[in-house]
Amino acid sequence: MSLLGRLFSSNANRFGGRDAIIYKDQRLSYTDLDVRVRAMRAELSRYGFSRGEILPILATRCVDYVAVVLACSAMEIAYVPIDPVNPDDRISAMVDMLGCSHILSLGEARIPQLPAIAVLILDDNGSLLAVNATERRSVTQSAGGGLDLAIMFTSGTTGTPKGVRITHEGVNNLVASVGTWLPEGGGRFVHHSSIGFDAALFELWVPLLTGGSVVLNASPFDADTLTEVVSRSGCDTLLLTTSLFHLVVAHRPEMLHAVGTLFVGGETMKPAHAARALELHPALTLINGYGPTENTVFSTLHVVRPDDLASGAPLPIGRPLGHVIARVMGDDLTELPSGHAGELWLGGRNLSPGYLDPEKSREAFVQHNGSRFYRTGDIVLQDERGLLHYQGRADAQVKVKGYRVEIDEIERLLTTMAAVAQCAVLASSMNDIETRLICFIVVDQGHAAPDITTIQSFLSRSLPHYMIPSQVEIVPTLPFTVNGKLDRRSLLAGLTAGSPSILTSQSPDPLAARVMTTFGDILGRGRLSPDDSIYALGGSSLSVVVAQAMLDAAFEIRSDLKRLMLLHTVGQWIDFYRLAIRDAQKPTKSGMS
Structure with missing residues (x-):
């Protein structure tokens, strides 16, 4: 059995009656989950899967997904989490890169239309079956670097996604390194990230390997639902992308009321939002994290303290985790002293064996003075205290919506x-x-x-x-x-932004003008029309939450976020608020005989 398989099995024996998974109205103890995992291992073996193979999984966050991941880990089968929101062409490209002819669809994930690939599902009895006639053939992992725990896909420069190999040792070291900030008993986490995002590794493995519990958020992202899940579940340890953290602090600060430790990463944290979070929640331990997928989620961490915020300067990304090596390198491939900006190279136990593509691996993973490193492409400098500060990118890689x-x-x-x-x-x-x-x-x-x-x-x-x-x-x-x-x-x-919308009390339709101006500001556009699609213009679920907060305040009403999430055009928002204001102004019926 694998390293992580042994660790989970040990926890199942040690914490048998403790909650391991909470999903909708289900509560599975460590013993219950271990029974599910053992049954899944037996079913994977019966179907012909064995040590060293690869299993792509298209899934929503659900109990079956967790059981399959743990079973794969124990059997040393590399699992490949794929978010169902990916288009079929991209899913097909990922499966082709893996060399696989099969994919497992779980939970509420759609069944992809992939005629050349055997699509497997679990029936009501927990048995694997194929929904099409394509024959599955086994495929083994690359031998270099040992057997992988998982393969995570990220954006690639050559027009195809890159498959990053994640090791058992890397995840184990991540778990051991963050343990110092976890409450006694491992903490209660909410798993809300996309399964294909490396944050999902953190949200699953950290609690399950430390005796904690995982609350699976079954819903697509919705700020109100996530706030409710975090609050109702008693979540005390949470991971948020930086964009989501900024949104929560500005518009849903009550989400963090009971959270004791908050990890944030993915982009540059704004000092003003960090200050506001600590002002509202003085007991909160706020941790600014940094790390590429190639070095297993987090490579450096920094606990944000009041003295970090006094000047308003950018926050440090901190020091390396235990057994993680960080080097600031110059163009001449020599290590730079403190105070000099250079490219960050990462090595140590968290390091990936590389990409699926050996050529891409040779470009990004290098040998230096007898040690192996990943060239991040991130420019950092180290101050006199040993803290690393992010300075920007050396190439065209960007972060959008946390990805x-x-x-x-x-x-x-x-x-x-x-x-x-x-x-x-x-x-x-x-x-x-x-x-x-x-x-x-x-x-x-x-x-x-x-x-x-x-x-x-x-x-x-x-x-x-x-x-x-x-x-x-x-x-x-x-x-x-x-x-x-x-x-x-x-x-x-030279952008043709168009003329800005002007809101005046003489506007023929002040309500429509207010809605269009609000979205013009949020989407970074000029004048919008009722027919404009919010999402086609770059809006997201985060934009919807910001717009709701601004318009509810302007019109002095409280709207339903779930209904707003279903609207696509500016005109639909205008109609929604017109009706909502009318309903709010109706006199309440009383004294009827």
Whole structure:
């Protein structure tokens, strides 16, 4: 049995009656979960899966998913978590890269239309069965670096996602390193991240290997639902992406009322939001984390304290975890002294064996002075206290909605369109919380300029939603600097933002004007029309929460977030608030005989 398999089995014996999983109205103790895991191991073996194979899993957060993950871990089968929101073309590309001919669909995940791939499900009796006639063939993991725990896909520069290999040792070291901040008994976590996001490794493995419990949030993201789940479940340890943290502090601070330890990572934490969180919740331990998937979720951590916030300067990303090595390297591949900015190289126990693609691994994972390192592409400097400070990127990689995005992957796909002669995709701040992608296109001679709908439809067949640009600008040429590099500043400066919306008391429809102005501000646009799609223009569930807070305050009502999440156009929001205000103004009926 594997390292993590033995650790979980030991916990099942040690904490038998303690809650391990809470899902909707189900509560599974460690003993109950261990029974499910053992049954799943037997079923995987019966179906022909064995040590060293790979199992792609398309799933929502559910008990069966947790049981399969733990069974795979014990059997040393590498599990590959894939979010069902990915389009079928991208799912197919991932499975092809794995060399697999099968995928397991669990929970409320849709059944993908993949005729060349055997799609497996679990029936009501817990037995595996295929929903199509495609034959499954076994595939073994790469021998280099030992057997993997999991393979996580991230955005890739060559137009296809990169499969990052995650080790048992890396996750075990992550768990051991964060244990000092966990409450006695392991804590109660909420697993709300996408299963394909490396944060899910943290949300599952940290509690289950420390005797804690995991509350599975069954719903798609919704700030009100997540707030309710965190509060109702007694969650005391939570991980939020930085964008979500900023949103929670600004609009749902009550979510953190009972949280004792909050880990935040993925982007740069804003000092003002950190200060507000600690002001509202003085007992909160707020931890600013940093780390690429290639080094197993977190590589450095820093507990944010009041003296970090006094100057308003950017917050440090902290010191390396135990048994993690961090080096700040110069262009000449020598280590830099404190106070000098350079590329961060990471090594040690958390380090991935590499990507599925050996060539990509050779580019990013290097040997130096007898040790192996991952070149992050992140520029940092180390201060005199030994704290690392993030300075920016050395390449075109960006974070959008908390996800890592390689701009090159989007650009390579765009250039396959017949109408596109050249293109550039840039990330730009949309508001205080979100980043949007803007696509600049030089149209090929003899073709009509493609509109935003055509481009989004084309890209959505192969890319997840967070990699779809929300704005398209047609330009005659792409500008370059004197050094021959793309002049990003000139492109962004030339954006056709349109004239700003003006809200006045003389507006023919003040309510409509207020809604359109609000979304213009949130989406970083000028004047909007009722027909404009909020999501096509780069909006997200985070945007909806911000808009709700602003409009509820303006109209002095309390709206239903779940209903707002179903609206797509600005006009639908106008109609919603018009009706909500009318209902709120109706006199209450009383004294009827």
